[in-house]
Amino acid sequence: RPSAVRMPVVMTVAKPGTRSSSQWQAIHADIEAHLKKAIPVNPPPVVLEPMHHLTFAAPRSTAPALCVAACELVGGSRDQAMPAAAALHIIRAAAVAHENLPLTDRPAIRPPVAHPFGPNVELMTGDGMVPFGFELLAGSGDPAGGNSGRVLRAIVEITRAVGSQGMVHGQYREVEYLLSRVQGSRDDQEWAADHVWAKKEGDLHACAAACGAILGGGTEEEIEGLRRYGFYVGMVRGMTAHGGGGREDRWSNAVVEDMKKLARKALAGFDAGKVEAVASILDCGIES
Amino acid sequence: RPSAVRMPVVMTVAKPGTRSSSQWQAIHADIEAHLKKAIPVNPPPVVLEPMHHLTFAAPRSTAPALCVAACELVGGSRDQAMPAAAALHIIRAAAVAHENLPLTDRPAIRPPVAHPFGPNVELMTGDGMVPFGFELLAGSGDPAGGNSGRVLRAIVEITRAVGSQGMVHGQYREVEYLLSRVQGSRDDQEWAADHVWAKKEGDLHACAAACGAILGGGTEEEIEGLRRYGFYVGMVRGMTAHGGGGREDRWSNAVVEDMKKLARKALAGFDAGKVEAVASILDCGIES
Numbered sequence A, B: 001r002p003s004a005v006r007m008p009v010v011m012t013v014a015k016p017g018t019r020s021s022s023q024w025q026a027i028h029a030d031i032e033a034h035l036k037k038a039i040p041v042n043p044p045p046v047v048l049e050p051m052h053h054l055t056f057a058a059p060r061s062t063a064p065a066l067c068v069a070a071c072e073l074v075g076g077s078r079d080q081a082m083p084a085a086a087a088l089h090i091i092r093a094a095a096v097a098h099e100n101l102p103l104t105d106r107p108a109i110r111p112p113v114a115h116p117f118g119p120n121v122e123l124m125t126g127d128g129m130v131p132f133g134f135e136l137l138a139g140s141g142d143p144a145g146g147n148s149g150r151v152l153r154a155i156v157e158i159t160r161a162v163g164s165q166g167m168v169h170g171q172y173r174e175v176e177y178l179l180s181r182v183q184g185s186r187d188d189q190e191w192a193a194d195h196v197w198a199k200k201e202g203d204l205h206a207c208a209a210a211c212g213a214i215l216g217g218g219t220e221e222e223i224e225g226l227r228r229y230g231f232y233v234g235m236v237r238g239m240t241a242h243g244g245g246g247r248e249d250r251w252s253n254a255v256v257e258d259m260k261k262l263a264r265k266a267l268a269g270f271d272a273g274k275v276e277a278v279a280s281i282l283d284c285g286i287e288s
Helices: A021-038 A045-057 A063-073 A078-099 A119-138 A147-164 A167-179 A185-213 A222-240 A249-266 A271-283 B023-037 B043-055 B061-071 B078-099 B119-139 B148-162 B167-179 B186-214 B222-242 B249-266 B271-282
Strands: none
Touching: A021 A045, A021 A063, A021 A078, A021 A271, A021 B078, A021 B148, A021 B167, A021 B186, A045 A119, A045 B061, A045 B119, A063 A078, A063 A185, A063 A222, A063 A271, A078 A119, A078 A185, A119 A167, A119 B078, A119 B119, A119 B148, A119 B167, A147 A167, A147 A185, A147 B119, A147 B148, A167 A185, A167 B119, A185 B119, A222 A249, A222 B249, A249 A271, A249 B167, B023 B043, B023 B271, B043 B078, B043 B119, B061 B078, B061 B148, B061 B186, B061 B222, B061 B271, B078 B119, B078 B148, B078 B167, B078 B186, B119 B148, B148 B167, B148 B186, B167 B186, B222 B271, B249 B271
């Protein structure tokens, strides 16, 4: 039985006036604590042990932390975003588990990961994690507290971002892209890679930021601004972590800098004094 | 590319005074029409064609129809239950797809099914179907119409019934049961089989009936009565379709008759004139 797996953390020095890397770490720690409380390690251990493992084994995403930060930017409290952040973390971790499942028709195109539980259990554990994520979020709706409508809207946002037109589509394109990397023109490769990160990281971060704004009571303008911001954050994350689809590094860096500019532009409507707390995620070295 | 797959239908003669088999067929047809409208066959076809196929290829379950009938029994309209019925259908179909996925460590213990799309696409299609099911249900919440609280409650019900303590647990037990069928005492086998049907069919039908009652505005007593009823319906369905865990047929039939009695008893609190419309599902020959 594997012991608890710690997520790797890369610390960077914070720029003056921004939310420091340690503040982002604090958000991550809050989300992790929320998840650990939510996932009991009780019977049946055949189900809950692998769930615990797979939930924390996945490389950390910045999307859940962005959800919390977006909620705080529009004046909401951290608690209001926490169930959505936890749901995003769990559902994405399930997708990562299924990505790494060895299948008879899927060549080993991704770097190998440890499989302490075997494919049958990993498949079913992932299948259990997705409804659990939605349960955490749906269960946070309080009809008496009047947030039911917001929670339902966040659920719809997440279903779209992780479903067949979002994350799953990105995963499918990624397999195609990885299989064809050696062939194909460079333009094709660049476009294919951008498409993968748009679906797997752009849409996910856009959804996370929008959900935070929805749950924190943001205006429609704030929600859409943060959605655009999240999309560019996700693209920056995807391209930085996974490369620019065969582009030369110099050119790839230029595209990333461009995305960062677009991201900051999407925050133009917000209070300049508060905006840096969210914008600093662009320069944080936390593993994407 | 496979053409649309029709669900197999077994017609039986209705008893006088009950909801006839053709009325159950009508409910199924309504759910199917709702699903066909909900799942476009638009771009990207790589995702939506397999989704369409897997949604209708799974053997039909009585759970979605029970959800609709339960809603009508408590005075609700068919429309109020339809998104939950569609969600139950889609999410269960995804579970069936994943059950039939060939994995490197899962011996061929289930009867073989056709795999027109290959494991990689079937895995990801199932992964897309689950959020899509929740999207249909969450999207039916109308904050202005005041049903948000009910819809959130139905989502929590479904997440629990299909997650790691429900359907997924049943699937895990089923693999264990099928692998060990040749060994083990008869008591063990009976218990294991009952446990599988309790999780895979009992809990699912209990959830379906409870969701129908919740969405139709039933009282807490009605919701819990229909939940108990649904559980026994599911057990009857599971044992009838899949056998009684090695029990002699005579003994197995006696257990099924007992479950039917318990099911009818759970409906004791309802208007006797209306109850047969729901109770007739116990004697319908629709494939479970």
